[in-house]
Amino acid sequence: MSNLQNPPTLNSLNPLGFWDNALATLARELSPQQFKTWILPLSLVSYDESEQSLVLGAPNRFKLDWIKKTFADRFQDLAGQYFGHPVALSFVLDVEGSGTQTTNSSAPKEVISPDSPVVQDNISIEVEEQTFEIEDHSKLNPNLTFETFVTGKANQLARAASIQVAHNPGTSYNPMFLYGGVGLGKTHLIHAIGNHLLKEKPGARIRYIHAEQYVSDVVRAYQQKAFDRFKRYYHSLDLLLIDDIQFFSGKSRTQEEFFYAFEALLSNKAQVIITSDTYPKEMAGIDDRLISRFDSGLTVAIEPPELEMRVAILMKKALSEGIPMSEDVAFFVAKHLRSNVRELEGALRKILAFVRFHGREVTIDVARTALKDLLSIQNRQISVENIQKAVADFYSIKVADMYSKKRPANIARPRQIAMFMAKELTQKSLPEIGELFGGRDHTTVLHAVRKIGEERTHDGQLNHEIHVIEQTLKS
The missing domain is CATH 3.40.50.300 (P-loop containing nucleotide triphosphate hydrolases)
Structure with missing residues (x-):
């Protein structure tokens, strides 16, 4: 870490010290997916030493609002620790990426100056072209x-x-x-x-x-x-x-x-x-x-695989491993693991390893036992309440609107999307979901699920929005 008593002067063209420090710290504190989703897209826009103010930028309004709610206090702490005094921290929309952007230190860094330490440490710039392969x-x-x-x-x-x-x-x-x-x-x-x-x-x-x-x-x-x-x-x-x-x-x-x-x-x-x-x-x-x-x-x-596709993937990959999986077991696993193919493959490896080690057949009970830790995490991560909050944040409405009787389009449509996602991402029944949306009848939930499900098949923008919200919930 640089000397806290003499921190470098920062501006939008020369991001030193603090930003690298903050990225390194948050990379250790967060999961790789959280770090990649929320922190890497941010930029250091400016630092004014005389006013002791620091401005960070986010590439879109959704990320900007989320960062302000979730990480503002942590950035404030990191800035105070680094500069040795309180810093006035603010966030702005930086759509053009015009601020100073940096990446995780583990990624390749672009070198555009012969004075760069990367050039000096790794190789002389006088190397003949013939050595470049x-x-x-x-x-x-x-x-x-x-x-x-x-x-x-x-x-x-x-x-x-x-x-x-x-x-x-x-x-x-x-x-x-x-x-x-x-x-x-x-x-x-x-x-x-x-x-x-x-x-x-x-x-x-x-x-x-x-x-x-x-x-x-x-x-x-x-x-x-x-x-x-x-x-x-x-x-x-x-x-x-x-x-x-x-x-x-x-x-x-x-x-x-x-x-x-x-x-x-x-x-x-x-x-x-x-x-x-x-x-x-x-x-x-x-x-x-x-x-x-x-x-x-x-x-x-390419969207997250639907239930039938997840079932087909599991059955095909299990068969290729020489241990056939019945449709009912595949449905059980697929209903609980929804995000991507890699997650399904990881779950299948756990089940097959358990079966081979214990000499058991692949049944629902065996799958439940083999995946107990993974299923526990999944169930803990996504709830109807989390979905309501994520959807409300994305569409800039209040969470309370999810339960209200208001029916303007800017509220009714996000509410329907939240109902659809609640049915897709949780094990709640239609009546249970209706109850969590202000005591609505299960037929109202069913209408929302069918309506949004049908629209997803031909509305690319809606598909993209639901995908972004899902990634937010799982990050």
């Missing part, structure tokens, strides 16, 4: 194919678009942008596209790369004065698959190089496929011209 192979996982991808309503559009791109790369839907939460199948689909093209055209130049690795390649190219070689490689690809592009946030040099690569690939009719956890226009710290390019192709959301 990029692994010239696809890095595709051969097990991730369209045949091994379980399809349902939540991902059928994304799968159909991916198959179309695989058959017509560079002509259909270029670029293609897939977005959705962790563990929903984005990475599987883009590997499937790459594997299909590699099978059809073994000589095609294909590269799958995570955004963090691309940042590292930019850093090395800068350090070694090897941008010509860097550009020649990336501009010559037939298919570029880049995962989790939100990691480009705040890295201006990386974004600039990617923009040039993007333009070169599209002009060569090469295919570009991008994934992110966020809709393009909601990504913080990404240059507008890049967001505009992302929006110029096809943007497809």
Whole structure:
């Protein structure tokens, strides 16, 4: 930690000391998902030493309100500890990401100055270009194919678009942008596209790369004065698959190089496929011209899997492990674990390990015993009350409106969404849910569940809003 008696002067262009300190502390205190969802998107907008005031920015109104309610006191404490005196802390909307943005120290850091300690510590900038190497192979996982991808309503559009791109790369839907939460199948689909093209055209130049690795390649190219070689490689690809592009946030040099690569690939009719956890226009710290390019192709959301799809995933994966799972057991597990495929796979591993160790058959009681800790956490995390609060916060209404008899559209619709989510995410019956919404009849709840469920099938914006609220509840 820097000297508390002589803290560095901060401004929007030179974020030192406090911000790195705060990020490091919160990374230790919070879960990785909480840190990624709420803290990483924030920016240090300014620090005025004379007025002892500190301004932090959030990329959208929802995150701004949540941060102010949930983390304002903690940031206030961290600022007071670091500067050695009380600091006037305020939060602003920083949609453009114009404040100073930093990332977790474990992520690759972009180096744009030869005086940077990253350059000095890791490698001399006088290294000859000949030493700069990029692994010239696809890095595709051969097990991730369209045949091994379980399809349902939540991902059928994304799968159909991916198959179309695989058959017509560079002509259909270029670029293609897939977005959705962790563990929903984005990475599987883009590997499937790459594997299909590699099978059809073994000589095609294909590269799958995570955004963090691309940042590292930019850093090395800068350090070694090897941008010509860097550009020649990336501009010559037939298919570029880049995962989790939100990691480009705040890295201006990386974004600039990617923009040039993007333009070169599209002009060569090469295919570009991008994934992110966020809709393009909601990504913080990404240059507008890049967001505009992302929006110029096809943007497809992958939603959390619905019940039937979760059941199919469990049964298929259990069968592939040589231990068939009956439909009733799969329904039991799927009803309790709703967020993503990775969570389902983790639960299945627990059940199979329990069965193999104890020599038991897969039954509901066995599944309940094997997953008792996980089920306890799930039941504790999500309640109707939590759903009501999250929905009210998202739509900027009062929690009390959830129970009231008011019926204007700006209240009635969020209330219906909350009822739908209560039925989806909890084990409460329709009458129990109705009682928690101000004593409403179960037929009112049933109407809301059917109405919102039907609208989700064709309303992308509603789908996205429900997805964001779910991620909030599970973070």
